[in-house]
Amino acid sequence: xxxxxxxxxxxxxxxxxxxxxxxxxxxxxxxxxxxxxxxxxxxxxxxxxxxxxxxxxxxxxxxxxxxxxxxxxxxxxxxxxxxxxxxxxxxxxxxxxxxxxxxxxxxxxxxxxxxxxxxxxxxxxxxxxxxxxxxxxxxxxxxxxxxxxxxxxxxxxxxxxxxxxxxxxxxxxxxxxxxxxxxxxxxxxxxxxxxxxxxxxxxxxxxxxxxxxxxxxxxxxxxxxxxxxxxxxxxxxxxxxxxxxxxxxxxxxxxxxxxxxxxxxxxxxxxxxxxxxxxxxxxxxxxxxxxxxxxxxxxx
Ligand code: AMP
Numbered sequence: 114x115x116x117x118x119x120x121x122x123x124x125x126x127x128x129x130x131x132x133x134x135x136x137x138x139x140x141x142x143x144x145x146x147x148x149x150x151x152x153x154x155x156x157x158x159x160x161x162x163x164x165x166x167x168x169x170x171x172x173x174x175x176x177x178x179x180x181x182x183x184x185x186x187x188x189x190x191x192x193x194x195x196x197x198x199x200x201x202x203x204x205x206x207x208x209x210x211x212x213x214x215x216x217x218x219x220x221x222x223x224x225x226x227x228x229x230x231x232x233x234x235x236x237x238x239x240x241x242x243x244x245x246x247x248x249x250x251x252x253x254x255x256x257x258x259x260x261x262x263x264x265x266x267x268x269x270x271x272x273x274x275x276x277x278x279x280x281x282x283x284x285x286x287x288x289x290x291x292x293x294x295x296x297x298x299x300x301x302x303x304x305x306x307x308x309x310x311x312x313x314x315x316x317x318x319x320x321x322x323x324x325x326x327x328x329x330x331x332x333x334x335x336x337x338x339x340x341x342x343x344x345x346x347x348x349x350x351x352x353x354x355x356x357x358x359x360x361x362x363x364x365x366x367x368x369x370x371x372x373x374x375x376x377x378x379x380x381x382x383x384x385x386x387x388x389x390x391x392x393x394x395x396x397x398x399x400x401x402x403x404x405x406x407x408x409x410x411x412x413x
Contacts, residue, residue, distance in 0.1 A: 115253070115359045118226050119146050120159040120245040121235025121348070122215065123166070123184060124192030127208075128388060131200070132341040138389040139170050141192060142235035142258065145345035147179045148393040149352020149380045150233075152401065153360040157226045159183035159245055160237075161218040163191040173394065182223045189214045202340045202385075203317030204286060210262055215241070222248040231359040234278065235348055236260045239270040246277060254358060254365055256280040257309075258351055264291050276308040280370070282351050284315045297322060311370055313354070313377075315347050323367075323374050330371045335382035335408050342388040346381040349393065353380035379404055 126140030147156040157180045162171075164186065171181055190213040196205045220241055230253040234242035242257060255278040263271050264287060271291075275281055281304055283291070288300040301312045301324045311325035318340070320333040354370075354377035363369060379401060383392040 115230040115362045116155045116157055116226075116228075117150050117231040117233060117355050117359050118157045118159065118183075118222070118229035118245075118249065118252075119143050119150070119233045119235055120220060120241060121146060121233075121237050122192050122194075123158070123160040123162050124194060126193070126344060126389065127195035128342055128344055129197040130202070130342050130388075131198070133388070135342075135388045139173070140194060140344060140389060142237065142345075142348040144174070144390055145348035145384065145393070146233060146235050146352040146355075147174060148177065148390055149349040149384075150356035150359070151177050151179050151352075152380070152396070152398070153353075153356030153376075154231075155180065157183060157223075157229055159220050159222060159226070161185045161187055161192075161214045161220075163187060163189045163214045166191045173390075180226075183220075183226055185218070185221075187214045187217065189217075196344065198343060202343050203319075205344065207262065212238075220244050220248075230254070230362070231355050232256070233351060233355050234258070234274065235351065236263070239263055239267050239274045242274050243270070243277075246274075254279050254355075256282060256351065256355060258282045258347060259287060261287055261290055272307060275304065278309055279365075280311045280313065280354075281309045282313045282315065282347070282354065284317070284347055288314050298324075311367075313370075313374060315350055317343065317346070321350070321374055321378060323370055325370055326367045328367055330367070330374065332375070332378065332412055334378055335404060336411065337382055337385060340385045343385045344388075345390065346384050349384040350377035350381040353377035356380075375405075375408070379408055
């Protein structure tokens, strides 16, 4: 097992879906990612919160072995995002994004994190993603995710970051927006041409497409009829993907990426079943293994 370093947002979300509304619940890409990945490996978090971030909310992570030495606490307000989903649960509609303390954040990677072999640059300002990448020592695998907010506001920085990582994980709508290609496969090919060795396009209930070494691997999501809140599904997918790879810590390539996608997909299927991070807090290995065998019977 090898350690994973993640930089991403840590914050509070307000979410409306056809199932209801929740105000100020724990969210952010780094929270979902690390709760997912920590089922497999040790996770080191880099991020920032304001003085309003509750100690109990940090303890939810530390109690699961997640290392928060790299989570700075600064005067000011924590990152806040509000969004809604209408009938199409595959598309989040952002209502408000308040970067707050992230606007002045200068990531300093603790010495003990610098040799993390697996580095995931979760959805956050691409300038911050770059600052993190320049402070780590020769990682074995680097990955990146993003969101329309950054495609619209920092496209050049984002494209330069995509060029510097091994794996890009991106959702279908964002891949279209970034490349201007409506066809998903054409979008993937454009993204791969930027430099990464593999692209994983996340497609909500339709699953994912992995493209790497001139080969495709495509699966539907685990069928869920009670999608309550899809927020964080993409970050959880990335957590399962990186978690699995770091746990086996083998030579990287298409076959292992395939398995990593299956783990990501399965883990994300739990996240959507309730609001926020709750499903990940409740999830056991037994639940995961049970769903893994159910999924096998769905896809074979
Ligand atoms: P996902 O549904 O996996 O794409 O990620 C949702 C999470 O991303 C939410 O918990 C938000 O707090 C977080 N988020 C939303 N907008 C941004 C942004 N512009 N930068 C970083 N994180 C964000």
